[in-house]
Amino acid sequence: MANVIVIGTQWGDEGKGKITDLLSRSADVVVRYQGGVNAGHTVVVGDDTFKLHLIPSGILYPETDCIIGSGTVIEPQTLLAEIEQLKQIGVKTQNLFIAETAHVTMPYHQLIDRAAEDRRAEHKIGTTGKGIGPTYCDKSERVGIRIVDLMDKETRVKRLQWAIEYKNFVLERLYEKEPLNADTVIKQYIDYAEQLRPYVVDASLKIDEAIKKRRNILFEGAQGTLLDLDHGTYPYVTSSNPVAGGACIGAGVGPTQIDRIIGVAKAYTTRVGEGPFPTELLDDAGNHLGDRGAEFGTTTGRKRRCGWFDGVIGRYAVRINGLDCLAITKLDVLDELSEIKVCIAYELDGEVIQDFPCDSRSFGRAKPIYETLPGWRTSTKECKQFADLPKAARAYLQFIADLLETPIAIISIGAQRGQTIIVEDPIHGPKRGLLSA
Numbered sequence: 001m002a003n004v005i006v007i008g009t010q011w012g013d014e015g016k017g018k019i020t021d022l023l024s025r026s027a028d029v030v031v032r033y034q035g036g037v038n039a040g041h042t043v044v045v046g047d048d049t050f051k052l053h054l055i056p057s058g059i060l061y062p063e064t065d066c067i068i069g070s071g072t073v074i075e076p077q078t079l080l081a082e083i084e085q086l087k088q089i090g091v092k093t094q095n096l097f098i099a100e101t102a103h104v105t106m107p108y109h110q111l112i113d114r115a116a117e118d119r120r121a122e123h124k125i126g127t128t129g130k131g132i133g134p135t136y137c138d139k140s141e142r143v144g145i146r147i148v149d150l151m152d153k154e155t156r157v158k159r160l161q162w163a164i165e166y167k168n169f170v171l172e173r174l175y176e177k178e179p180l181n182a183d184t185v186i187k188q189y190i191d192y193a194e195q196l197r198p199y200v201v202d203a204s205l206k207i208d209e210a211i212k213k214r215r216n217i218l219f220e221g222a223q224g225t226l227l228d229l230d231h232g233t234y235p236y237v238t239s240s241n242p243v244a245g246g247a248c249i250g251a252g253v254g255p256t257q258i259d260r261i262i263g264v265a266k267a268y269t270t271r272v273g274e275g276p277f278p279t280e281l282l283d284d285a286g287n288h289l290g291d292r293g294a295e296f297g298t299t300t301g302r303k304r305r306c307g308w309f310d311g312v313i314g315r316y317a318v319r320i321n322g323l324d325c326l327a328i329t330k331l332d333v334l335d336e337l338s339e340i341k342v343c344i345a346y347e348l349d350g351e352v353i354q355d356f357p358c359d360s361r362s363f364g365r366a367k368p369i370y371e372t373l374p375g376w377r378t379s380t381k382e383c384k385q386f387a388d389l390p391k392a393a394r395a396y397l398q399f400i401a402d403l404l405e406t407p408i409a410i411i412s413i414g415a416q417r418g419q420t421i422i423v424e425d426p427i428h429g430p431k432r433g434l435l436s437a
Contacts, residue, residue, distance in 0.1 A: 002259035003217045005247045008224030009263040009317035011233075011271040012242075013295075013304060015329030016264045017043045018412060020220045021057045022420055023262075028215035029065045030058030031207060033250030034240040035222030036073040036105055036135065038128040044415040048089070054079045056220055059091060065210070067097045067203050071240065071250020073135040074098065074147065075105040076192035098196060099203030099252075100148040106189070107180055108167035109134040115175035125236050126273025136239040147200055150193035160186045204252025211257055219247040219258075225317040226271075233360050236275025244321040262409070263323040265314060267331045267396075270295055270304040276364035279307035279343045293333040308341040308370065311403040316356035318406050325426055327410035328397060331389075332419075337375040340396060343368040344403060373399060380413045386423050 004023065008014045021043045024030055037053040043060065044050075050057070054074060056066040068074065083093050109131030116134075117124050127133060138144035143166065149159050161182055168179035210217055221242040226232045228243045240246065244261050248254060268289050271277045281289065286306045289295065295304035317323065334340055346353050346366035357363045376390035383389050389397075389411075401408045407426030413419045 003211070003219070003257055005219040005221075005244050005258055005261045005321075007221065007244055007261060007263050007317070007321045007323070008242060009265040009314060009321070009323070009326070010224045010269055010310075011226045011277075012039065012223040013270050013272065014224060014264040014266050015327075015412060016220065017052070017057050018329065018415065018417075018420075019262070019264050019327045019410060020218065021060065022410070022417065023218050024056075024058035024061050024064055026216055027058055027061075027064055027218040029067065029207065029210045029217045030056040031067045031069050031203075031217060031219045031247075031251045032056045032072055033069045033219055033221055033247045034071040034242060035238065036130065036132040037075045037078045038130045038132040038238065039222030042415075044417070052082060055082050055086070055093075055096060058218065059086060059093065059096060062092055062095065065095050065097065065206075067201075067206060067251075068099060068102060069203050069207075069251045070099040070101040071246065072099070073103045073105050073132055073139075073240075075130065076189065076196060080192065080195055093199075096199050097201045097203060097206060098147060098199045100146070100151065100200050101203070102147050103135055103139045104145045104147060104150065104189075105131045105135045106145060106163070106167075107131075107185055108164065108171060109138070111171060111177060111180075112167070112175070115171070115177055119175070124274060126275070133239040147196070150189060151197060151200060156190065156193070157186055160189060207251055207253055211253070219251055221246060221250070225263075225320055226313055228320075231320050231358075233275050233363060236273065236360065244323075260324045261321055262325055262327055263317055263321060263406070264327045264329060265309075265317075265400075266293075266329050267309060267334055267400075268293075269307045269310050269313075271307075272302050272304050276360060276366075277305055277307060278312075278346060278363070278366045278368045279310045279341075280305050281307045285337070288337070289333060292336070293330055308343055308368070309400065310343045310368070311400070312343060312346055312354070312356050314400070314404045315354075318404050323406055325407045325409040326401070326404065327412065328400065328408055329412040331393065331397070331411055332380050332413045334375065334393075334396075335379050335381075336377065338377060340373050340375050341370040342373065342396075342399060342403065344371050345369040371399070381419060383413060383421060386411070386421055389421075 058064040164182040171177040223242045227238045289306035376392035409426040411421040
């Protein structure tokens with residue numbers, strides 16, 4: 001397997017958790033490299049459903065080391081609750097490691113996040129209110145609290161005291177909110193620090209040691225390409241870099257150490273929160289996708305907006321991430337449709353464009369140009385290999401592979417681990433698939 005990055009190619013929620021879980025069977029190390037508790041992934045194993053927000057899904061494999069990297073932001077209460085939840089169902093966590101240089105989400109980050117979103121009114125960007133953006137803001141402003149700061153018994157009280165006083169000023173003067181009780185917060189976070197202490201390591205060094213031992217490493221991010229802070233549909237984006245380049249920064253490895261990059265895409269498209277969405281369906285077809293696909297956010301429970309597969313953003317994700325191959329998820333959601341549309345280009349101000357417009361105002365005016373393909377009107381859930389899929393389903397996948405000029409190596413046809421097709425000879429495209437080497 002070597003060193004592989006798994007990337008969401010849309011607006012997140014593509015089913016990366018299942019694909020990461022699948023690939024974790026061959027991984028010695030799984031690294032989460034960015035994001036915080038504003039994202040989550042769901043893994044279904046038999047009758048059990050695991051909803052994880054910070055801990056890599058590789059934790060379900062007892063021999064796999066799981067590392068929360070420096071590029072993440074950690075809300076200790078949620079992380080400790082996940083650890084406890086796993087322990088209660090018999091999942092061991094001694095193979096979990098936390099980067100000492102990861103930043104910590106504090107209570108004032110959450111208060112500021114929600115207050116700022118309220119203040120934006122009609123200009124709101126649809127944050128989760130989990131404090132992730134303000135945590136990254138403090139990181140850039142160089143006033144953040146890192147895990148290593150909580151570990152230092154001699155200086156942490158003074159460090160926390162100063163930070164809380166500083167943010168209380170912001171809460172009171174700018175947002176007219178009640179200040180936090182510094183003593184209460186400090187006591188709480190010192191308790192969190194001692195509970196987390198056994199897991200804290202120099203993550204970059206630990207990953208480097210694994211690379212030198214030629215262990216297989218899987219790098220997983222949160223959200224998706226179109227939510228990237230630099231390359232997404234700004235300002236309706238997350239506050240970090242989910243794209244492939246962010247993996248190197250968030251994990252602390254050089255780009256020459258990466259062997260392959262796999263992009264995960266739904267067989268259709270979804271989006272949570274605000275922002276333009278050219279292929280969004282506000283009709284019965286959109287409702288069908290949402291109901292059949294159980295499209296509700298893992299973290300917020302918000303209903304996801306649904307639309308047809310967008311080949312324009314798909315090609316953009318291939319380019320931005322340097323994808324080697326694709327994993328297509330939720331193909332089974334399309335099983336009952338008589339026809340399926342795929343966006344192949346946009347019409348923008350009277351012109352046909354093939355490439356993603358980076359300006360969100362232009363993107364918001366883009367109108368999809370569709371190619372209509374026949375549906376297959378039969379279940380795919382029992383298919384075991386590519387040849388078992390209905391002819392129209394195979395043609396649909398081939399159309400996507402050709403449109404994105406990237407081979408499809410994995411097809412998911414249900415939530416269960418076994419409902420996955422590994423394509424031995426990846427479908428079309430000039431590049432080598434992840435599983436074809």
